Amino acid sequence: MTAERLTDVRSMIPSISDTTYLDSAGAGLPPLSVTSAMRSFIDDWSKHGEQWDQWLEEVVELRRLFGQLIGGAGSEVGVVPSVSVGLAGVASSLDLRKRKKVVTSSLNFPTNVVLWQRMREAGLLKDVKVMKGTAGVVPLNEWEKAIDEETAVVAVDYVSWFSGYREKIRDIAGIAHRHGALILVDGFHGIGVFPIDAKRDGIDALFGGFYKWLCGPHGAACVWVREDVLPGLNPSYTGWLGIRDNVIERLRQKRDVFDVPFPLDRAPPAQDAARFEWGTWASVVVRGAIEAVKFAQDYDPASRYQVITKRREELTSGLEKLGKELLTPAGDNQGSGIVTFAQKNHKELVKKLASEKVEVSGRFDHVRVSPHFYNTSEEVQTLLDALSRASVQ
Numbered sequence: 001m002t003a004e005r006l007t008d009v010r011s012m013i014p015s016i017s018d019t020t021y022l023d024s025a026g027a028g029l030p031p032l033s034v035t036s037a038m039r040s041f042i043d044d045w046s047k048h049g050e051q052w053d054q055w056l057e058e059v060v061e062l063r064r065l066f067g068q069l070i071g072g073a074g075s076e077v078g079v080v081p082s083v084s085v086g087l088a089g090v091a092s093s094l095d096l097r098k099r100k101k102v103v104t105s106s107l108n109f110p111t112n113v114v115l116w117q118r119m120r121e122a123g124l125l126k127d128v129k130v131m132k133g134t135a136g137v138v139p140l141n142e143w144e145k146a147i148d149e150e151t152a153v154v155a156v157d158y159v160s161w162f163s164g165y166r167e168k169i170r171d172i173a174g175i176a177h178r179h180g181a182l183i184l185v186d187g188f189h190g191i192g193v194f195p196i197d198a199k200r201d202g203i204d205a206l207f208g209g210f211y212k213w214l215c216g217p218h219g220a221a222c223v224w225v226r227e228d229v230l231p232g233l234n235p236s237y238t239g240w241l242g243i244r245d246n247v248i249e250r251l252r253q254k255r256d257v258f259d260v261p262f263p264l265d266r267a268p269p270a271q272d273a274a275r276f277e278w279g280t281w282a283s284v285v286v287r288g289a290i291e292a293v294k295f296a297q298d299y300d301p302a303s304r305y306q307v308i309t310k311r312r313e314e315l316t317s318g319l320e321k322l323g324k325e326l327l328t329p330a331g332d333n334q335g336s337g338i339v340t341f342a343q344k345n346h347k348e349l350v351k352k353l354a355s356e357k358v359e360v361s362g363r364f365d366h367v368r369v370s371p372h373f374y375n376t377s378e379e380v381q382t383l384l385d386a387l388s389r390a391s392v393q
């Protein structure tokens, strides 16, 4: 990305000049296009009340745009309130009569582990294998050992929220499929960071929200399910928007959305990924999420990732020079936007940095730094300088 292009991005993000913000894995900074779209939604709503048909069309548009971002079609995408809700919806759709085992990883965000543990506790699953890994990596041969003919699902995060380790998704998908298991991937820390082609990666279902690397609002996420996998995933729970002949289908057929009553004696799931959308959307959030995807699409994903990679490398070498113990695996890690180092008293350090207007995230004896494509080398240096001044053990 050229220097001009970078200046251009920064000029669209008002909050960027106030702080050295290096916590995009926590929440990205919203560009003006996102906040003004949401503001104009509120203005219209306040003047005219509900604009139902238009808001439903925007859900369809968000499905399409999210699909484009990860190499899928809009019909394969459902818009849901959060990644956790999306995962639970797909989990409720699994046929667990023959296979009752899930293989997951301790590197995952908690939802993608506790969801499966809860299902085991509820008697829906027999076995949940949580891969432990060493030095922040679960090697492929461990996946190979754990996944077998009993496995219904391999549940893995594309990038670890904690260490930033980027899984070898295509290889894990290959192992899962050889054993007849599905692979469900939480892509929250991948989407918007590096280019993703879910089909090429062999992913069966991919989940992602907007408020981190896509710089959008909280309160919406997307579920993508590969077209040929969709018919086999029938949710155990639904709502009026998840069934066949739902209001969006009616609207798209240019019908009155209430032209015929909804059936009460059956509930066939929608043919497309709308089967995972059960109730009314937070339309203001959908409006912001659309702009967030457009913002991401305005910059070539490969060159965004080049900038992120550069920042990560500057950060890694700077932290090493400061003698920090890196928890982000080096070597066999294709890399992401996250760099983590060990830090006792992490709270004290994060507070000290915040007092110098440097924002990173600290938790469980470590500090996570996550530069985005809108961050500069100077900002990385500002953090490194602040760290070298901070005398926290």
Ligand SMILES: Cc1ncc(COP(=O)(O)O)c(C=O)c1O
Pocket (backbone or CB within 6 Å): 081, 082, 083, 084, 085, 109, 111, 157, 161, 186, 188, 189, 209, 221
């Ligand atoms: C990888 C990952 N997945 C999911 C979540 C939570 O998403 P949601 O609150 O939308 O369920 C987070 C939040 O930090 C995360 O890091």
